[in-house]
Amino acid sequence: DAGVTQSPTHLIKTRGQQVTLRCSPKSGHDTVSWYQQALGQGPQFIFQYYEEEERQRGNFPDRFSGHQFPNYSSELNVNALLLGDSALYLCASSSGTGSPTFGSGTRLTVV
């Protein structure tokens, strides 16, 4: 049973560019959350999607947007990249009252 799958694993972008990260949830999960983990820090909640709607959002600017598809997979989009957006982006999926299951993340480097 595949867990949470994220792609790509690594990505290098230039300041000002746009990036799209992808996440496939664990089988049976319908809720997807995204977190940003800067180097040496704990993960910070970006937003959560359920039934293709953004259900909850953390303290991130509008440059961060997302989408959830009918098959529950999700995308995280970041526009106008800044150097400070360099981080590990983690996707977590869950269902009902279950604990989130995390993917291995996408390492984004902005140069």
Next chain:
Amino acid sequence: AQSVTQLGSHVSVSEGALVLLRCNYSSSVPPYLFWYVQYPNQGLQLLLKYTSAATLVKGINGFEAEFKKSETSFHLTKPSAHMSDAAEYFCAVSFTQGAQKLVFGQGTRLTINP
């Protein structure tokens, strides 16, 4: 607002020694509490979670944690450290059992000395 404080960004113990990683939380309502482990270049793996069923929670790999409301703490322990326990450990809190939003601490890097 919810917050989590992990005391000690780095903890070093000898193989076979007791592991104690400290976590204190701030919450105005009874929280749900979690411990996750992160190995290098990997995502987060759930070690254990507290959901008010029992104050002493047993997790995977021999870890356990005790919820102490009076001390607003949820410290993680393991009686005997193993080399494979070397990793980053994160304490997290949520208001809802569905863990709609996890608030994480800064993490504690555990090093095991042979």
